[in-house]
Amino acid sequence: MKRLLLCVLMLMAAVVSAQAAGPAPVTVSQARIRWLPGDLPMAGYFRITSHAPGPLYLVGADSPAFGMAMLHRSVEDAGVSRMEHVDRVTLNPAQTVVFAPGGYHLMLMQRKQDVRTGQAVPLTLRFSNGETITTRFRVVGIEDE
Amino acid sequence: MRLRRALAPLLPGMRLALLVVAGLLAACSRSQTPWGLKDISGLMPPLDFTLTDAGNGATVHGKDFRGKVVLLYFGYTHCPDVCPTTLSLLGRAVAALGNDAAQVRVLFVSVDPARDTLAQLKTYAAAFGPQVVGLRGSDTELKALTKRYRVTYGYGKPDAHGNYEVSHSSAIYVFDRQGKVRLLAGPGDNALVITADLERLLQSGA
Numbered sequence: 001m002k003r004l005l006l007c008v009l010m011l012m013a014a015v016v017s018a019q020a021a022g023p024a025p026v027t028v029s030q031a032r033i034r035w036l037p038g039d040l041p042m043a044g045y046f047r048i049t050s051h052a053p054g055p056l057y058l059v060g061a062d063s064p065a066f067g068m069a070m071l072h073r074s075v076e077d078a079g080v081s082r083m084e085h086v087d088r089v090t091l092n093p094a095q096t097v098v099f100a101p102g103g104y105h106l107m108l109m110q111r112k113q114d115v116r117t118g119q120a121v122p123l124t125l126r127f128s129n130g131e132t133i134t135t136r137f138r139v140v141g142i143e144d145e
Numbered sequence: 146m147r148l149r150r151a152l153a154p155l156l157p158g159m160r161l162a163l164l165v166v167a168g169l170l171a172a173c174s175r176s177q178t179p180w181g182l183k184d185i186s187g188l189m190p191p192l193d194f195t196l197t198d199a200g201n202g203a204t205v206h207g208k209d210f211r212g213k214v215v216l217l218y219f220g221y222t223h224c225p226d227v228c229p230t231t232l233s234l235l236g237r238a239v240a241a242l243g244n245d246a247a248q249v250r251v252l253f254v255s256v257d258p259a260r261d262t263l264a265q266l267k268t269y270a271a272a273f274g275p276q277v278v279g280l281r282g283s284d285t286e287l288k289a290l291t292k293r294y295r296v297t298y299g300y301g302k303p304d305a306h307g308n309y310e311v312s313h314s315s316a317i318y319v320f321d322r323q324g325k326v327r328l329l330a331g332p333g334d335n336a337l338v339i340t341a342d343l344e345r346l347l348q349s350g351a
Contacts (some may be wrong), residue, residue: 034229037268068306074226080297081227081332082312083242101230102332108225109308142233142272 019138021130025051026091028125032106033144034101035117042115044106045099045145046124050091051092057128058089058137063137065121067110073085074102088128101145117141123126181338181343182319182328192324194290196254199266199279205223206320207324213319214249214346219296221257221311222269228253229273230296231332236274236318238339245347248322251277256298256313257288321346 006043031046040141042082064097071086089104099105106123117122184229192215193207216235220228221331237253242249255261258281276317282290291298294316301310317344319328327346330339 001228011322020248034225036225036229036329037272038265040222040265041225043229059337072226076315076332079315079317079331080312082301083224083310085310105226143237145230145233 014021017071021132024056024125024127024133025123026056026131026133027051028133028135031123031135032144033115033121033137034139035115035139035141037143039111041073041109042105044108044138045101045102046135047096049096050093050127052091053093055093056091056131058091058125059087059128060126060127061106061123063121065113065115065123066108067112069109069123070107071104072107072116079092087136092135115139151216161242172338180328181342182330182334184327185318186325186327186330188317189294190319191325191326192320193293194254194280194282195286196280196282196290199262199263199270199281202263205280210250210320211324212248212254212322214322215324216251217254217294217318217320218316219253219254219256219291219298219313221255221313222261222265223257225288228331231315232270232273234279234332234334235339236277238260238297238336238343239276241276241340242343242347243337244346247277248274248347249343251279253277254280254282254287254290256287256296257283257300257311258282258284319343319346322347 027049029047033042033044035043058071060071063069071089072083073086074081074083086104089136097104101104117139119139121139123137124132124134128130148211192210195204195206196231198205198319217233218231239246239249239251255266263281266279266281270277289292296316298311298313298315315332317330318326319330321327328342
């Protein structure tokens with residue numbers, strides 16, 4: 001009985017803490033996905049500005065439209081382009097971080113639905129403290145980037 | 146030290162000669178407007194390769210593109226950022242030529258033939274414009290071409306899902322209508338600059 005009570009209390013604490021981790025104090029703008037044919041991975045780009053008093057750590061993303069979304073960065077080194085996986089992106093207070101072609105981008109894989117130019121796809125950015133922000137990403141044509 | 150002492154009396158004359166040469170060089174180069182892109186004329190062999198055209202499945206050779214100005218770029222279709230950005234830049238630069246765009250081809254050579262099927266490469270290339278041609282080769286064909294133009298590429302470790310990253314040279318080689326290498330562009334170059342140089346290459350008749 002005691003154990004059950006403890007479990008209930010722990011569960012309640014978990015619910016409370018999950019509620020505390022609400023929307024992240026950030027502004028996301030210019031959110032877009034560059035369309036590519038077939039089921040090829042696409043890149044998501046945006047600008048993000050932090051309004052938090054301390055550093056925020058962007059650690060992941062997910063979207064109902066994709067099976068997998070990852071934080072990536074393109075690096076050019078001595079004439080060679082490569083892509084690397086990024087575990088977290090630090091957002092300092094009042095800082096704006098730009099996800100743009102040739103740098104940071106979201107790698108969006110395994111389409112779960114038909115993704116067409118002109119659509120707006122919801123995408124959630126996740127932070128290390130459990131906070132999230134959901135924004136609609138506009139699907140733009142290849143020629144727009 | 147001894148050499149310098151021996152040369153010392155000659156130095157003023159040498160300086161004068163150098164100045165004259167430098168002046169002549171400056172005058173000569175001024176007579177021809179510099180290219181917007183990097184001039185690499187003569188630094189690489191003429192366009193030559195054997196690959197498969199993803200558009201129709203036919204075997205194609207470098208010489209099949211004589212008469213066209215060719216932009217040669219290497220990449221892979223599972224590349225969501227740099228490759229589409231570069232191909233989109235080249236597509237825009239070529240489209241800005243108007244009717245002359247038909248005289249230009251952008252050759253996109255896959256360095257990831259294991260994943261890039263001909264069908265996939267065809268759809269991918271076509272998405273960037275009618276002048277973009279997707280090319281795929283066997284390991285031997287790809288190695289011959291990349292060695293010829295000192296193009297590097299490599300594969301990362303596959304993740305749990307079998308996905309892997311590919312590193313590849315970001316260079317874009319521009320060949321004139323005779324298949325001679327002329328210019329080097331990169332993903333950071335401006336579309337207007339690329340268009341202007343392509344226009345000049347087309348007009349020069351070379």
